[in-house]
Amino acid sequence: DVVMTQSPLSLPVTLGQPASISCRSSQSLVYSDGNTYLNWFQQRPGQSPRRLIYKVSNRDSGVPDRFSGSGSGTDFTLKISRVEAEDVGVYYCMQGTHWPFTFGGGTKVEIK
Amino acid sequence: EVQLVESGGGLVQPGESLRLSCEASGFTFSSYLMNWVRQAPGKGLVWVSRINSDGSSTSYADSVKGRFTISRDNAKNTLYLQMNSLRAEDTAVYYCARGLGIWWGQGTLVTVSS
Numbered sequence: 001d002v003v004m005t006q007s008p009l010s011l012p013v014t015l016g017q018p019a020s021i022s023c024r025s026s027q028s029l030v031y032s033d034g035n036t037y038l039n040w041f042q043q044r045p046g047q048s049p050r051r052l053i054y055k056v057s058n059r060d061s062g063v064p065d066r067f068s069g070s071g072s073g074t075d076f077t078l079k080i081s082r083v084e085a086e087d088v089g090v091y092y093c094m095q096g097t098h099w100p101f102t103f104g105g106g107t108k109v110e111i112k
Numbered sequence: 113e114v115q116l117v118e119s120g121g122g123l124v125q126p127g128e129s130l131r132l133s134c135e136a137s138g139f140t141f142s143s144y145l146m147n148w149v150r151q152a153p154g155k156g157l158v159w160v161s162r163i164n165s166d167g168s169s170t171s172y173a174d175s176v177k178g179r180f181t182i183s184r185d186n187a188k189n190t191l192y193l194q195m196n197s198l199r200a201e202d203t204a205v206y207y208c209a210r211g212l213g214i215w216w217g218q219g220t221l222v223t224v225s226s
């Protein structure tokens with residue numbers, strides 16, 4: 001199985017400051033169709049996951065533009081340009097290239 | 113509005129069976145791949161199973177292969193997960209999700225305990 005490794009595990013951030021989460025995969029996530037199926041999810045406390053980013057860098061509808069995704073191959077990053085109080089939660093990267101699809105262990109974003 | 117509503121969770125003993133359902137609305141259910149994803153209490157997300165749009169192709173995580181069966185009834189807009197030979201480690205909130213996670217249900221809790 002493809003192992004997704006996220007860092008850091010915990011990310012205390014000051015309101016209005018940027019935040020960055022790293023995700024590395026144990027093998028390339030480039031699919032045979034040329035796409036890279038790397039997604040980012042946010043899970044707020046007590047809620048279902050919500051997809052923020054698909055195929056590395058595409059924001060889902062309704063996702064604020066302070067969220068951005070980048071990367072290629074095996075190295076990916078989720079950035080929040082200015083953290084707001086509603087961004088508190090756990091963030092997961094997930095690969096949809098190789099079955100079984102796998103998630104990273106999660107990064108807990110909290111406000112300092 | 114897209115809605116996915118899971119049901120069927122509950123408390124069962126090890127070795128017993130349970131069938132989860134996920135009723136979909138607000139989109140053309142028969143056009144989409146569907147999935148089950150679970151989350152043990154306080155833990156991360158695990159992709160359990162997927163089924164293509166017409167039900168002809170299914171995939172399972174190794175941890176549930178041979179015990180769980182995913183299926184769908186496109187006429188009823190409903191996704192199922194038949195879970196047999198349940199173990200304590202299957203205890204989790206089970207979510208249904210459309211495609212590669214664009215939409216999720218609220219989840220249903222399955223507890224396997226004696």
